[in-house]
Amino acid sequence: MVNAARSSRAGMKPLLTHEIGSLAKPTWRVKAAAGRPLSEAEVEEARTWGARLGVPGYTELVDILGRYPLSAEERQQVKQWSSLYALRFFESAGLDVVYDGEQQRVEMYEWAVRHSRGFEARGPVRSFDEKYYTKAAVVGPVALDAPYHNDEFAFLAGAAKATLKIPVTGAYTLADWSFDEHYGPGPSHAAADLAVRPAERLAKRRAGRRQLVLDIARNVVRPNIEALVQLGATWVQVDEPGASTEADELELFVESFNATVEGLDAYFSTHLCFSDYRLFFPALEKMTACRQFCVGFANDDSRDRGRSAEQRPGYEIISRFRDLPYQPALGLGVLDIHTDFIEPPELVADRVVHAVEVFGDPSRVHVCPDCGLRTRTWEVAYAKLRNMVAGVQLARQELGI
Amino acid sequence: MQVSGYLHGIYPRSEQLVKVTRDHQRGRASSEEREAAFAADLAELVSLQSSAGLSYFSDGLLGWLDLFRPLAHACAALEPAGLSRWFDTNSFYRVPQVTGSDFTTVVERAIGPATPFPRVVTLPGPLLFAHACQGGPDLVELVGLLAKHVLRPFALRARAEGAALFHVEEPWPVTHETAPEEWRALGDALEALRDGLGATLALHTSFGDAGPVMGQLRKLPVDALGVDLVFTALDDLGRGWDVALVAGCLDARSSLVESVELTTKVARLAAEQTGAPQVLLTTSTALELLPQPLAAAKVRALGAATAQLREELEKW
Numbered sequence: 001m002v003n004a005a006r007s008s009r010a011g012m013k014p015l016l017t018h019e020i021g022s023l024a025k026p027t028w029r030v031k032a033a034a035g036r037p038l039s040e041a042e043v044e045e046a047r048t049w050g051a052r053l054g055v056p057g058y059t060e061l062v063d064i065l066g067r068y069p070l071s072a073e074e075r076q077q078v079k080q081w082s083s084l085y086a087l088r089f090f091e092s093a094g095l096d097v098v099y100d101g102e103q104q105r106v107e108m109y110e111w112a113v114r115h116s117r118g119f120e121a122r123g124p125v126r127s128f129d130e131k132y133y134t135k136a137a138v139v140g141p142v143a144l145d146a147p148y149h150n151d152e153f154a155f156l157a158g159a160a161k162a163t164l165k166i167p168v169t170g171a172y173t174l175a176d177w178s179f180d181e182h183y184g185p186g187p188s189h190a191a192a193d194l195a196v197r198p199a200e201r202l203a204k205r206r207a208g209r210r211q212l213v214l215d216i217a218r219n220v221v222r223p224n225i226e227a228l229v230q231l232g233a234t235w236v237q238v239d240e241p242g243a244s245t246e247a248d249e250l251e252l253f254v255e256s257f258n259a260t261v262e263g264l265d266a267y268f269s270t271h272l273c274f275s276d277y278r279l280f281f282p283a284l285e286k287m288t289a290c291r292q293f294c295v296g297f298a299n300d301d302s303r304d305r306g307r308s309a310e311q312r313p314g315y316e317i318i319s320r321f322r323d324l325p326y327q328p329a330l331g332l333g334v335l336d337i338h339t340d341f342i343e344p345p346e347l348v349a350d351r352v353v354h355a356v357e358v359f360g361d362p363s364r365v366h367v368c369p370d371c372g373l374r375t376r377t378w379e380v381a382y383a384k385l386r387n388m389v390a391g392v393q394l395a396r397q398e399l400g401i
Numbered sequence: 402m403q404v405s406g407y408l409h410g411i412y413p414r415s416e417q418l419v420k421v422t423r424d425h426q427r428g429r430a431s432s433e434e435r436e437a438a439f440a441a442d443l444a445e446l447v448s449l450q451s452s453a454g455l456s457y458f459s460d461g462l463l464g465w466l467d468l469f470r471p472l473a474h475a476c477a478a479l480e481p482a483g484l485s486r487w488f489d490t491n492s493f494y495r496v497p498q499v500t501g502s503d504f505t506t507v508v509e510r511a512i513g514p515a516t517p518f519p520r521v522v523t524l525p526g527p528l529l530f531a532h533a534c535q536g537g538p539d540l541v542e543l544v545g546l547l548a549k550h551v552l553r554p555f556a557l558r559a560r561a562e563g564a565a566l567f568h569v570e571e572p573w574p575v576t577h578e579t580a581p582e583e584w585r586a587l588g589d590a591l592e593a594l595r596d597g598l599g600a601t602l603a604l605h606t607s608f609g610d611a612g613p614v615m616g617q618l619r620k621l622p623v624d625a626l627g628v629d630l631v632f633t634a635l636d637d638l639g640r641g642w643d644v645a646l647v648a649g650c651l652d653a654r655s656s657l658v659e660s661v662e663l664t665t666k667v668a669r670l671a672a673e674q675t676g677a678p679q680v681l682l683t684t685s686t687a688l689e690l691l692p693q694p695l696a697a698a699k700v701r702a703l704g705a706a707t708a709q710l711r712e713e714l715e716k717w
Binding site for chain 1: 413414416419422423426427466467483484485486489490491492493494495610630631632633634635650652655656657663666667670689690691692693694695
């Protein structure tokens, strides 16, 4: 039985602030986890941020980092310290809803794939600039090996002061970011014969892909989320940066989201980014189990001040989210995560006030970065988030909230 | 019939080069180590193309972060800005932002110096380039400006460095509705690019079905016309071609490596269908969407299919 209050999170405060997911892993965490020695400066970085963020008992971490080599147990402890640091990082920046910047995961795609059956790693593929991910091929029926976020969630649940929101990579993205050597063309190459008419070939591919996406939804992501809900998770963010990759598969993305979460007792949101968001409509009209869409907009917006539609070109599409019949909230991306530009609070306030004017209801507007901040330094990410919170405060004052 | 094979576009970096560039960014590798890693990848790519028996040598654009970036850096009026998705892939390019009206482009070097001859160079199609840009003049004018002031200086520089084949990657008209004035602008741009170039100009259409626009494509002033055979049916290619055919006959987005027999068959059927005077075999689009070992396997298959088709057509 689904708890209506829990799944709708009635009473959420207007202009609620949250992060999206990833945060850069500190050098001390990366090197210690890899068993490499740390420099004085790297240990000092842990000390400085520990004091700055008020991480309880951080000197214990500093002591561990001063040793070399570290035992397997100590290396695991360092990962948990990193998780705790990131949690405090978001909390002390003033966010209402937080997580740990995915400090205990390898990466959003690879972490899920490593804990599932039916995948084999194939090698690095560029995503953008100098950023790569290890792309896998689906080589057999997919299934969950073991729930892969339980340990980090249990750890964070015992440490967090603010509300937790768990980012979980969605089924469509996991499928889209993988090569398909099992569900689609198969290993015989027969269906890859380019002498066969494309319509016939592509129809086979499409049918295979549909089965792959839905199998990942039902057999990998859903059981993983079920385990989290049993542990007490109340807000799960299904990350789908790949959702709009294929314009003619938006309905499949929606179907996979519904198959992933339907009937489960938690508040479910989804994260979309760096896409032509017009493509999502009208498909999103059927995504009724989604209570919030957090979406990146600042990447396409002007840095000039102003609140009119003309002055906020990156936010042109938000009225389409407003008009969805089931009235979800919109997580408004106000920080461009691909630049070191620190958005001034006044610019954040302009973006927020513009969105509230479009929505006519501040309770349906939440505020967040465009995406995870892992490509920025902690210094830059922190400055951006602090300004985001300050900008929301300005907007609240102006709107009388 | 003359049969050639070549590699185009951005080639994936090795795991070692990925690691060194990442380490360099984080201050853990020196610039010398970074340069050495690039040189090692280029040497391996040259060796691969040579052993595969390809007809032209590509430098793999190993230093390019997307198909527009070096051009945007070289042009005074352009600046790489926000990220945008590269067609229906999980790869992103930086949108070239038009920030001024001075399109002067200074190209210091177009081709990796250790690349053997004859050389093939890849350029973004003028229509694709203009649509990818943000801001600036209207589209038709921008197509002309980019062709004349950005692509042509780059092409001339590449020609001076020994480029014999120019592969112009132009997916736009096979993936988007293209207005008549855009077709005219594309034709004019290609004319400007080709004028006095003294090398083969190939226009390749990837990511989409060229069948519906084959009539317009065949009117364009190019020496060779390319199709992505993952999306384009052989019997939609038409007959009686008077320009060379670029057959995109290996799927650059699939991790499954096609058999040489299958690839040869597809290229032969395309050649027979079109009656083109020359066939150039290549991949459907650039191999950057694959991990390097898989890309290398596709290059080997491409070379073997080229050799086999050459042999078959000689007998025929």
